[in-house]
Amino acid sequence: MHVRSMISLLFAATAGSLVVASDAELASLSSVERQTLAQELVAWKRSPAAKDAEQLGLNEIIAAHESHSDVEAATLGYSTEELRRFQQAKQLVAEMEKQHPNADFTLASPFSLLTNDEFEQFVARSGLRGKQQPESNNQALLSFDDDDDLPVEVDWRQSGCLPPVKNQGHCGSCAYFSSTAAIEASMCMYQNGDLRLYSEQRTVSCFGGGCKGEWPHLVMEFVKEQGVCHSDDYPYTSGTTQQFGVCKLNSCKPEMPKIQNVVQVNTTESSLKFALRNRPTVIMLAAGNKSFKQYKSGILEGCGDAQMDHAVLLVGYDEQAWNIKNSWGASWGDNGFVRLRRGLADPLGACRVLEFNPVFPEF
Template sequence: MSKALILLLIVGCLGNIAIDRTFMHFTHSYSKFYTPDEYTLRRDIFEKTLKRIELHNSNPDKTWTMGINEFSDWTDEEFALKRLGAWQNCSATQGTYQAYNLGWLPNAVDWRSMGVVSPVKNQGNCGSCWTFSTTGAMESHWAISTEEGLPSLSEQQLVDCAGAFNNFGCNGGLPSQAFEYIKSVSGLTTEQEYPYTAKDGVCKNITGRYFAKRGSHNITYLDEYSLQHAIAFKGPVSIAFQVISGFKDYTGGVYSSPLCSNLPSQVNHAVLAVGYGVTSTGEQYYIVKNSWGASWGDNGYFLLQRGTNMCGVADCASFPIIF
């Protein structure tokens, strides 16, 4: 049974005693330690999170669920500062991939079942999601193209070295711009050679093996057919979208929100689409790999509504070309 489910069961009826006990269980489960002054603050934030979760999950019209996780004692502002980058603008990105053949697409695709999706990683308290989306795409396309297995590539190389391509380390960036950097230096090195530190650093001289690519494709703005086509026939695709309040509490189901922006100038989180499908009730979705650790969401993944450009998912999509 998951930590989130246990905690929600404990909270069956919300009262001060129940909340105190649930908060104590939460602090033990996630190894939280506070100063005496901070304890009251975190407990109050946690209570507000619990009530938000209860209200959301009691709404029968919601297609996704919320639950307790390691971020439940953070405010939305703290979360945005630590886990999201600044708004990025991909409106000037030129589309180079458009599927003109409006023919057959498989009903469902999941590249995880092919063994070509690397394990979920954790970006820590650094807005470097764009680097994890980029390495995730590179790792998958390398495995698909070469049949050499999955490498583990260096996010820190991108954090430290890709600034000249309009990326900003722990303050955000875009996979399309990271792919341009990778092409300019003939590849990425491994995580072992250039380990992740979750903070901005000085670009190092790299001597290890490079995993190179020939180029990349940017999927035409708002073209969800081409996005699905690329996922189905090319491999996982780097995407960016806007994260708003509540998403950090996601535990399952098909995420959607009428409040998030779908403008290409307001994306703030990059992730990796590894497939798509349809629920038993006909809800279309993308399968998306996040970079907040495997304990978040559905084992590190979430489902995002497909076909409506939800939160800007079709604004900034791109993928690498290995050969």
């Protein structure tokens, strides 16, 4: 089956309800409001967010619902379907700004033309949702409970050892990207500031579930045993092909990072802050939800009852929030980063950041 056909089947279930609701919403707009919305859509299609959307493979999802006879698409540079979806995103921005008074939301997101259900399904490609975290082979568990001995804030963005924000594309490879980023940062600190960028493609192609997802600590254990290649020697392709790719273990000379242990962290704020004191740490959270879809900046208060479905790199904290590096490109969020409220009464934390054991490579 062709990729386009697979995408059409995957999202067909939500198409009917989207069109009916959005037709009514568009019809209720005045001519001036519709013209303004169209101008905003055209501006979005020329923006970095639209380029990231293309890299993420989102255009194929939208095209599966478009009419080939849409006159607007040929003459105005956008389709009625795109306009419907953009209006829905605009309504979501207003809704989220009410729910999260300390955060900003924007239409300048690569996900602005996805429905809420499509965005949820897109993030769920990680394969993590609804699963139990397997045990680490090394069984190392870090636990700490004395906040008085911890710094008030930590920010690894200022270290010179944090790799740039990358884009995992249309592949459920968040565990590979977050794990690689953790290894890159830790290796840099271990090597006195020498930041090297490593290949996610090698682990996607040669280990685990590939584009169907994997657990971060298992990815790190694979790297511990098999090494890593430099990104230029084994470039990332799965984000556009949506395929694992053929494993080419001998296509580059792997570097063997001196990982002593892959350490899992106890699911408490104190333990996580203790881990962050020495290095960025991979966490798992709920991201395929309304709170993340149009996020721009500021502090998210939570994600409702959304389930864990995404792996990211935690790069710091302050008295109010966790600072997190994502892998959806720099046009999403605060240049690719997001802040989540910490210090909540809920033991799972905002967006379930404390539900599963965080993990880091120990050198």
